[in-house]
Amino acid sequence: MVPSPAVSPEKPIFPGCLAWILENQHDDGSWGLQYSVHGGRDPTLMKDALSSTLACILALKRWDTGDHHVRSALAFMERNSGSLLDSSLQAPIGFDVVFPSMVQTCTQDFRLNLPLDGAHVDAMIRNRDVALTGADRTVGRDAYLAYVSEGIGGFQGLARGNAMRFQRKNGSILNSPSATAAAVIHGHDDALSLGYLRSVLRTTTAGSNAAAGLCIHVYIWTYNCRKLPFRYY
Structure with missing residues (x-):
């Protein structure tokens, strides 16, 4: 969703990413991981599929294209929305x-009526707000918040100041293409950040991994482990 300052704010700076979304929607209307030892989608990865699908819907709406893709994606989300609050399913970091x-x-921004249960959405928003207002300020928690800064409204306040503390020498925010893209969208469009995003695309053919460089996960796993009951260690 990064706009192109050189061409027009109404044009994407990475059009190849938009083309990848249009060309790589799964037959069921989703995007995201489908791997299973038995073929087809692994049901434990449904939250990844829902998150990836919603992110692609946002990108298509932002650039006003792919109406058919959006309709198919919304139908997928409606069929599988019950998975959102299923704690037995794996979830991407920061889900x-x-x-x-x-x-x-x-x-709010696109006036799109998502086929999701309102009570489920309200519960998720409450859980998010609790996660963002926790009192413990540790290096691990700050790293976690920086890693998920794309999900902190408007990249304001804590998100803006905290995330840039974790900019790596390669220009990324903790080796996360999505967090780095969020920083660029909201004004941190320095040459290092853009250079990192371009380097990721050179190696991933426009469909980027969640993390390009994995050292940050040491911080995040440590923070997540601290939240587990002792019996899980």
Whole structure:
């Protein structure tokens, strides 16, 4: 969703990413991981699919294209929305923060009526707000918040100041293409950040991984482990 300052704010700076979205929607209307030892989608990865699908819907709405893709994606979300609050399913890092923020962006900025249960959405927003207002300020928690800064409304306040503390020498925010893209969208469009995003695209053919460089996960895993009951260690 990064606009092109050189061409027009109504044009994407990375048009190849938009083309990748249009060309790589799965037959069921989703985007995201589908890997399973038995073929097809692994049901434990449904939250990843819902998150990836909503992110692609946002990108298509932002650039006003792919109406058919959006309709198919919304149908997929309606069929699988019951998975959102299923605690037995695996979730991408930051799902509880990023997903409800994407829902709010869809409904508030694009006036898109998502086929999600209102009570589920309200519960997720409450959980997100609790996660963002926790009292413990540790290096691990600050790194976690920086990593999921795309899901902190408008990249304001804590998100803006905290995330840039974790800019790496390669220009990324903690080796995360999405967090780095959020920083660029909201004004931190320095040459290092853009250079990092371009380097990621050179190696991923426009469909980027969640993390390009994995050292940050040491911080995030440590923070997540601290939240677990002792019996899980």
